[in-house]
Amino acid sequence: xxxxxxxxxxxxxxxxxxxxxxxxxxxxxxxxxxxxxxxxxxxxxxxxxxxxxxxxxxxxxxxxxxxxxxxxxxxxxxxxxxxxxxxxxxxxxxxxxxxxxxxxxxxxxxxxxxxxxxxxxxxxxxxxxxxxxxxxxxxxxxxxxxxxxxxxxxxxxxxxxxxxxxxxxxxxxxxxxxxxxxxxxxxxxxxxxxxxxxxxxxxxxxxxxxxxxxxxxxxxxxxxxxxxxxxxxxxxxxxxxxxxxxxxxxxxxxxxxxxxxxxxxxxx
Amino acid sequence: xxxxxxxxxxxxxxxxxxxxxxxxxxxxxxxxxxxxxxxxxxxxxxxxxxxxxx
Numbered sequence: 001x002x003x004x005x006x007x008x009x010x011x012x013x014x015x016x017x018x019x020x021x022x023x024x025x026x027x028x029x030x031x032x033x034x035x036x037x038x039x040x041x042x043x044x045x046x047x048x049x050x051x052x053x054x055x056x057x058x059x060x061x062x063x064x065x066x067x068x069x070x071x072x073x074x075x076x077x078x079x080x081x082x083x084x085x086x087x088x089x090x091x092x093x094x095x096x097x098x099x100x101x102x103x104x105x106x107x108x109x110x111x112x113x114x115x116x117x118x119x120x121x122x123x124x125x126x127x128x129x130x131x132x133x134x135x136x137x138x139x140x141x142x143x144x145x146x147x148x149x150x151x152x153x154x155x156x157x158x159x160x161x162x163x164x165x166x167x168x169x170x171x172x173x174x175x176x177x178x179x180x181x182x183x184x185x186x187x188x189x190x191x192x193x194x195x196x197x198x199x200x201x202x203x204x205x206x207x208x209x210x211x212x213x214x215x216x217x218x219x220x221x222x223x224x225x226x227x228x229x230x231x232x233x234x235x236x237x238x239x240x241x242x243x244x245x246x247x248x249x250x251x252x253x254x255x256x257x258x259x260x261x262x263x264x265x266x267x268x
Numbered sequence: 269x270x271x272x273x274x275x276x277x278x279x280x281x282x283x284x285x286x287x288x289x290x291x292x293x294x295x296x297x298x299x300x301x302x303x304x305x306x307x308x309x310x311x312x313x314x315x316x317x318x319x320x321x322x
Contacts, residue, residue, distance in 0.1 A: 035314075036312070037312075039312075042308055043304045043311070045307070051315075051319070052311035052315065053315045068311075069306050078298070079295075079301060080303035080307060082291075085291070086294060087295065089291075163318070163320065169320065173321060176319060183321065186321040187321065190321070190322075191320040226284075229283040229287070231285075
């Protein structure tokens, strides 16, 4: 698996990611006026993490949609958004993360920034193995349990992950605020907190490949479960494999691909 | 060895197809429960909570 084999796919992937990000955020007027698209297409959940408050977004974020439905009065299961997750997951698994996620693209682009020679890129963080379980914590607590159980006086829950964590939402907020001065008056502690998270992830992305996808993304947690059974999955030619471990060295997530080709951590 | 690999691969494909159909069924069921309307309503208003303003 030398560089000659890997590079054409990376070249194609980068271009596909950019094309997809533009296509799914094609409401240009929104960026100019600080408004959002309000057409019926917004009912459809896109596969990747793409906040529906983004000025250009034509579809809905599945994580936001799960929380919106769970937080609604009298509803305790999100059939509709989970249906989309099952659909995209069964087809692609975490191929979605690699090819169809605008926030993944942003992290990829930051990771391409050239560093001064004395600065080293990181392959993993200390405690990597345990840190990767964090995304299940965010999925379970922030996306499901809190929106379902912490209710206001009207019996409605909040989108806790969006409110307190999601950097895609913060980025959308920044884009909206840039074009819509009236929103600037609402900036407060929460927005500052979310900007700290966003900045931390963006800076870390320069040194470490896709920190958000590794440790935080609840969508990646769900799609990871589909990796071993998705229609798009890896199969090792056991007759040809020499277990030389080069695949692990090439893999930015340090996965021994020949042993576990469909790892839940694998971003395709 | 080769046979067992093929069997695992085929059963994986079957599970994927079942989940794919289950996903489509869940989407349709969700539409009838009014969940698509909830998503549309939430997504077509600027979600202040989502962007950290609410």
